[in-house]
Amino acid sequence: xxxxxxxxxxxxxxxxxxxxxxxxxxxxxxxxxxxxxxxxxxxxxxxxxxxxxxxxxxxxxxxxxxxxxxxxxxxxxxxxxxxxxxxxxxxxxxxxxxxxxxxxxxxxxxxxxxxxxxxxxxxxxxx
Amino acid sequence: xxxxxxxxxxxxxxxxxxxxxxxxxxxxxxxxxxxxxxxxxxxxxxxxxxxxxxxxxxxxxxxxxxxxxxxxxxxxxxxxxxxxxxxxxxxxxxxxxxxxxxxxxxxxxxxxxxxxxxxxxxxxxxxxxxxxxxxxxxxxxxxxxxxxxxxxxxxxxxxxxxxxxxxxxxxxxxxxxxxxxxxxxxxxxxxxxxxxxxxxxxxxxxxxxx
Amino acid sequence: xxxxxxxxxxxxxxxxxxxxxxxxxxxxxxxxxxxxxxxxxxxxxxxxxxxxxxxxxxxxxxxxxxxxxxxxxxxxxxxxxxxxxxxxxxxxxxxxxxxxxxxxxxxxxxxxxxxxxxxxxxxxxxxxxxxxxxxxxxxxxxxxxxxxxxxxxxxxxxxxxxxxxxxxxxxxxxxxxxxxxxxxxxxxxxxxxxxxxxxxxxxxxxxxxxxxxxxxxxxxxxxxxxxxxxxxxxxxxxxxxxxxxxxxxxxxxxxxxxxxxxxxxxxxxxxxxxxxxxxxxxxxxxxx
Numbered sequence: 001x002x003x004x005x006x007x008x009x010x011x012x013x014x015x016x017x018x019x020x021x022x023x024x025x026x027x028x029x030x031x032x033x034x035x036x037x038x039x040x041x042x043x044x045x046x047x048x049x050x051x052x053x054x055x056x057x058x059x060x061x062x063x064x065x066x067x068x069x070x071x072x073x074x075x076x077x078x079x080x081x082x083x084x085x086x087x088x089x090x091x092x093x094x095x096x097x098x099x100x101x102x103x104x105x106x107x108x109x110x111x112x113x114x115x116x117x118x119x120x121x122x123x124x125x126x127x
Numbered sequence: 128x129x130x131x132x133x134x135x136x137x138x139x140x141x142x143x144x145x146x147x148x149x150x151x152x153x154x155x156x157x158x159x160x161x162x163x164x165x166x167x168x169x170x171x172x173x174x175x176x177x178x179x180x181x182x183x184x185x186x187x188x189x190x191x192x193x194x195x196x197x198x199x200x201x202x203x204x205x206x207x208x209x210x211x212x213x214x215x216x217x218x219x220x221x222x223x224x225x226x227x228x229x230x231x232x233x234x235x236x237x238x239x240x241x242x243x244x245x246x247x248x249x250x251x252x253x254x255x256x257x258x259x260x261x262x263x264x265x266x267x268x269x270x271x272x273x274x275x276x277x278x279x280x281x282x283x284x285x286x287x288x289x290x291x292x293x294x295x296x297x298x299x300x301x302x303x304x305x306x307x308x309x310x311x312x313x314x315x316x317x318x319x320x321x322x323x324x325x326x327x328x329x330x331x332x333x334x335x336x337x
Numbered sequence: 338x339x340x341x342x343x344x345x346x347x348x349x350x351x352x353x354x355x356x357x358x359x360x361x362x363x364x365x366x367x368x369x370x371x372x373x374x375x376x377x378x379x380x381x382x383x384x385x386x387x388x389x390x391x392x393x394x395x396x397x398x399x400x401x402x403x404x405x406x407x408x409x410x411x412x413x414x415x416x417x418x419x420x421x422x423x424x425x426x427x428x429x430x431x432x433x434x435x436x437x438x439x440x441x442x443x444x445x446x447x448x449x450x451x452x453x454x455x456x457x458x459x460x461x462x463x464x465x466x467x468x469x470x471x472x473x474x475x476x477x478x479x480x481x482x483x484x485x486x487x488x489x490x491x492x493x494x495x496x497x498x499x500x501x502x503x504x505x506x507x508x509x510x511x512x513x514x515x516x517x518x519x520x521x522x523x524x525x526x527x528x529x530x531x532x533x534x535x536x537x538x539x540x541x542x543x544x545x546x547x548x549x550x551x552x553x554x555x556x557x558x559x560x561x562x563x564x565x566x567x568x569x570x571x572x573x574x575x576x577x578x579x580x581x582x583x584x585x586x587x588x589x590x591x592x593x594x595x596x597x598x599x600x601x602x603x604x605x606x607x608x609x610x611x612x613x614x615x616x617x618x619x620x621x622x623x624x625x
Binding site for chain 3: 129130133134137138141184187188189190192193195196197198199200334336337
Binding site for chain 1: 368506507511513514535536550552556
């Protein structure tokens with residue numbers, strides 16, 4: 001499975017977290033689907049030129065949170081059982097984004113109706 | 128073990144030492160006709176040369192660091208040096224005998240004597256004394272410093288050879304002992320002093336730090 | 338998780354130098370970087386592990402066996418790469434290989450040929466004519482061709498250019514794709530370890546400074562930069578080493594969390610590299 005992960009050395013986030021976020025992102029976006037295999041921790045360490053412990057830690061956390069399942073000897077795969085959990089997380093992210101929009105709309109002195117109108121108008125562009 | 132002995136030979140193959148070894152032993156067939164003392168000394172030197180060249184390379188390339196990092200017992204490393212000397216000895220005898228016999232058939236007038244059994248045992252005795260004394264110093268002091276002790280031991284060897292040559296005369300017979308008895312004593316002594324030397328060298332080398 | 342290399346309470350003195358109470362462990366499948374300045378005790382430690390010198394005190398266990406009692410069995414499974422040249426220079430690669438192969442029960446000629454090919458080494462070239470980088474690759478080819486599970490390297494990249502060092506890193510990454518391989522690698526060039534090392538053991542003047550996972554080390558340490566007037570007695574105690582100049586100070590702390598609270602608005606807090614950690618620890622306080 002060829003997936004693209006890019007590590008930034010200047011980011012505030014530790015490397016293992018960057019990996020976790022990027023893989024989660026790919027799962028949310030549908031780039032990675034249930035059952036897809038991930039590169040082994042050693043392959044990933046080599047490709048990104050980081051240590052095996054870092055990739056191991058990233059995968060262990062993703063496993064703990066239910067995003068992937070690791071089988072000894074076989075590798076790690078994107079989990080299926082967690083569709084609901086994923087959806088719930090996505091809903092939460094969605095609500096965060098909406099909160100930000102609402103905050104901004106207040107700063108612009110827009111009413112809720114005006115916001116809804118703008119959204120209906122824009123809906124056509126998004127398809 | 129044999130790996131180490133072959134190593135001692137291979138590292139010299141681009142040098143003249145092996146060539147000189149063969150040459151000395153071939154020339155010895157001529158020297159033997161007239162001068163026993165010198166002949167025994169030349170025989171000894173040919174072996175000494177091969178042994179010392181091998182040690183010199185071990186020193187130059189710091190190879191003991193590598194050898195002792197590999198799965199080999201220090202006892203074996205020491206034993207293989209002594210065994211190398213034995214093998215050089217056997218080769219030297221073989222060369223002398225072969226050359227002597229060939230030249231004798233070619234020209235019996237020029238080469239009347241081929242090296243005798245007695246002489247071979249005396250040579251074994253001499254080579255054993257030298258290396259029995261030398262190796263413990265070599266292992267204790269290292270290649271560079273042991274070169275000094277070398278001169279002293281050579282002196283002793285030279286002395287012994289002259290005495291032997293004086294005492295025995297042409298056929299290497301001392302004081303009326305039979306060939307068997309004489310050679311057994313020489314062999315026995317050689318074995319004992321080498322055994323003691325090996326024991327001491329092993330003790331020294333086992334505690335050596337690189 | 339099996340422990341491949343374990344050093345306990347290791348002590349050795351010679352002349353002026355003393356290695357004091359060294360303790361660390363390395364589990365199978367990982368890479369440990371062993372750092373310290375020249376003379377800190379790295380080569381001494383490696384020589385003790387390889388039983389080339391005798392310890393005064395302590396224990397070294399490799400593959401669960403005592404490093405002295407089971408020396409021969411252990412060395413079958415260790416591949417070593419040293420900084421010094423230890424091969425007979427007059428021999429060709431092939432001739433030297435034949436000598437080395439004879440020492441190992443599990444010599445794998447096919448594997449050796451594959452490595453020689455991948456490393457682009459000419460088997461008929463005389464060793465004296467090889468560049469330093471080629472000699473290191475040759476040593477590595479030998480180290481990897483007899484069933485070794487632990488690779489020990491003593492400053493393999495000193496004196497070599499960055500391109501070679503990068504090539505060596507790629508080679509090491511490939512080695513550890515096999516989770517049965519473990520690598521222990523001493524160096525004073527810490528940039529090599531920033532990437533590949535899983536664990537770092539740092540030794541300074543014969544004493545252990547720390548032996549931890551690299552990620553943890555890099556998370557704990559930080560460089561604090563600020564105005565010299567902030568340095569009072571208490572603040573100085575927070576730091577391992579301080580570099581003071583007319584333009585301010587830079588200091589190393591091993592407690593980034595605390596520093597973030599103490600110096601939140603007054604100073605810049607930055608990541609410390611392994612090199613920073615080593616230099617500030619070794620040099621201590623300096624006034625420039």
